[in-house]
Each structure stands twice: as C-alpha cells, then as structure tokens.
Amino acid sequence: MKHLEIDARLKDWDSFSGSRRWRRRSPWQAIAEFLNKTLVITELEVRKLRHDPTDLIVRAVQPVLWLLIFGQVFTRIRGIPTNGLPYLDFMAAGILAQSVLFVSIFSGGMSLIWERDLGLAQKFLVSPTPRASIVLGKGLASGVRCLSQVFVIYTLSFVLGVQLNFGAIAMLGVLLIVFLGAACFSIFSIIVACIVKSREGFNGMGQLMTMPLFFASNAIYPIEIMPPWLQVISHINPLTYEVDALRGVMLSNGTSLYGYGFDAFILLSVLIVLTFVGGRLYRKVGI
Template structure:
C-alpha cells in the first residue's frame, strides 16, 4: 500500500505543478456544464418533473470520469515509453501497486473535477438534495466508477505501442459508452433493444445512483444493485489491467 501511496503522490504533485492540466480540467468542467447543460436544458426543459440541469449533471460528471480515465492511461503509457516504469519494476513492490497508484490518482482528479462541475451546475440552477449522506455515497460511487474505467484505460495503455495507437483503441469505449447510457435521456423512453445495451453499460448504474443519492430523483434501478455492479466492474477492470500489464512485461 505504501508503494501505491508513493506513486499516487508523484502523480498528484505533477498534476498540481502542471498548471496547464489543472486549468484544462477546470475549463472543461465549466464548458461542459454551461454550454452543453444549459443549451440542452433550454431545448428540453424538464425530465420527469425535474429540471434538466439536475438530470444531466450526473451524466456530465460521468463523462469527466471517462476522460480522466483516458488521461490516467496516458500517464502510464508515457511512463512506459520514457522508461519510468522500469524504475518502478526495479523496486521490490507488487506490480498491482503500480496500477493502483495510477488508478487512485485518476479517481482523485475525477473527484476534483466533479466538485467543480457541481459548483457550476448549482450556479446554473441544478437542485441538490438535502441529504449529506447521499452526497458522500455519490462521491464514493464516483471514486469506484473512476477506478473501474481507469482499469480499462490502464490495460489498453499496457499493451499500446504508441500514443496514437492508444487513442485509437480507447475511443472504442469512451464516447460510445456515454451515449449508450442514461446520461442524456431516461431509460423509460428508450426502445427495448437499446435498453438492453444501456443496461450492460456500467455508466448507467453510476448515473442512476448519483441522481438518486445527490439530486433526490427516484432511482430507476435498485441502489444496492448499482453499487454491487460498480464494485464488481472496478475489481474486474483492475484484474484486466494487471493481466495485460504482466503480459507486456513478458513480451
């Protein structure tokens, strides 16, 4: 665990010192909420009696977590190409701790960006529930969700040979996963065949749970089921990343 903490600290120190990345995340948060959220609210108005800004904000947060996961994979790929990973491997630490350090830093950045989006969303008219326990539950699910997609990104980064190849592979599960979810529209308006696809997507369970916990919307899916699926997804994703990472070391 100490090795994970050291790698997390290294990544977070670099994040704080690189003002470009920090500013980029902040600006991206504002642009998504203000331009996309406000624009869509002007067209749609309300969903199920709730303001559309409150409805769409969890989906925008999910998108930021997906983008953060891609960035976390990029960090590992950059360290591989520059030989920094070999320095990690020279130390007597578990291989999993390298991946967990990267996943933890990605989750931390996702929490930071989500906080910014939440503040901007509230200023734009989103209505938060009055249940602080629900807020903490939503943050916990965000961390699990970010770690899950970090595992996928880290697995792809472990076998990619170039930055261009990484982005080509990662695009297959980035934006398509967002649009094949309940981020922009409620489940009950979808045709049956699309609802099946949406229910396979872990982002659907995260978004539905956050709407219920943080914004007081009635949950379409059981909260216990959403939590269980997200935890299982995170575990399987990290196993996937570890398998490909170990395979890349033998190549």
C-alpha cells in the same frame, strides 16, 4: 570439520528464516502489504498532479460547455421524459459522470505510455511491487484527480439553478461514486494502453472508448427511450450505474432506479475484475 559446521548452521538459518518469512506472510499481512504498496503508488501519482494541475483546468472546460450550451438548449425541449425532473437537473449528474469518464480515460492510459517511453514502467516491473498494486494505485490516484470535477460541476449547477443536495451524507456518497467510477475507467484505459502501446494509437482508442460509453448510458437521456439493442448495452455499461447513483444522491429531488448500494456494488465489482486483468497485462508494458 569446521566447514561442515558452518554449512550446517547456514542450512539451519535458511530453514529458520524461511519459516519466519512463511509466518510473516499470513493472509492478513499479505493484504496489508498489498494495500500499503497500492497507497504508495497512489501517493506517487497524486504528487504528479501537484506539480502540474493545468490538466484539471483544461478538463473542466468540456463539462462547462455541455451544461451551458447543450443543457440550456435541451431544457427547452419537452420530449425527453425525465420522471418529473427539470432536464438540467437530470443532466447535471450525467455531465459529472461524463467529466469523470473523460479525465480518467485519458489520464490513466496516457500516463502509462509516457512512463513506458521514459523507461519508468520498466523500473516498476523489476521492483517487488505486485503488478495489481501498480494498476490499482494508478486507478485510485485517478479517483483523487477527478474529485476536483465534483467542485466544478457543483458550482456551475448551483449557479444554473439545479436543485442540489448539500447534505453531508449525500456529498460523501457523491465522492465515493466518483472515486469508484474514476478508478474503474482509469484502469480500463490502462488495460487498453498495455495493448496499444503507442501515443497515437491510444489517442484514437481514447475517443473510441469515451463516446460509446457516454452515449450508451443514461447520462443525457433515460434508458427507456433507447432502442432495445442499446438498452442491453446500457445495462452492462458501468457508466450507467455511476450516473444512476449520482442522480439519486446529488439531487435533492432525484431518485435512483437501481439503488445506491447496488450501483456501488457494481462499480466495486468492475474495479476488482479490471484490477486483476490490468495486473496480468501490465507485465507486457516492458515488452
């Protein structure tokens, strides 16, 4: 008889605790929990940067070379239409976007492959953290990582005489676009790393991702001078909208073809889609 009473109490407790769990997991609370776990992953990834910041210094060399050599040479060429902008001004926003692209592509996917080889990815897989939170957290951490590139490009552009907009709202607009763009391309590289799964294979895929994305955009020349087939690719390339937004807010005399709001909406939409896809593919890392 006592056994039946205990059994009944346990069943009541299970139903009660289950109802409590159901009430606790309201939609808003589920979203808050998702964001909290995402920020935990972000903080964990950013902490790695504090222990080894040399990667940011190395990554800053490439955009410096582009502005100092490529920009100085092409400034003397008058055949590239830039809507009245000096070519170095036109190019500065594109080089900032290029720097963000290269850092986010190689930091996102390569770090995932290292974690898989060290067994850390498998530990994330057995944790209760949603896969999408892991992927989004890594993407947001890449956004934080790329904010240093803004300082590098702004400093060099100012030295070279680029007409920059140092207004507070403009600076916040630049940081937001850099953050969204870095998160997008970092998650894109994570998706590729989930499929490739080897360091050698990803190194080759990294070049295959960065160069077409860079040259099929408006980073160093306007879309109008591209052949028609390349213009189609450029209009579906997220880097095009990142460059367009940066060109509108970063330069004191710059303009945005599509509008800052539309560019930010495109990048945010791409980020949401890639996060969903990356969350679905992340489980394959442990296979």
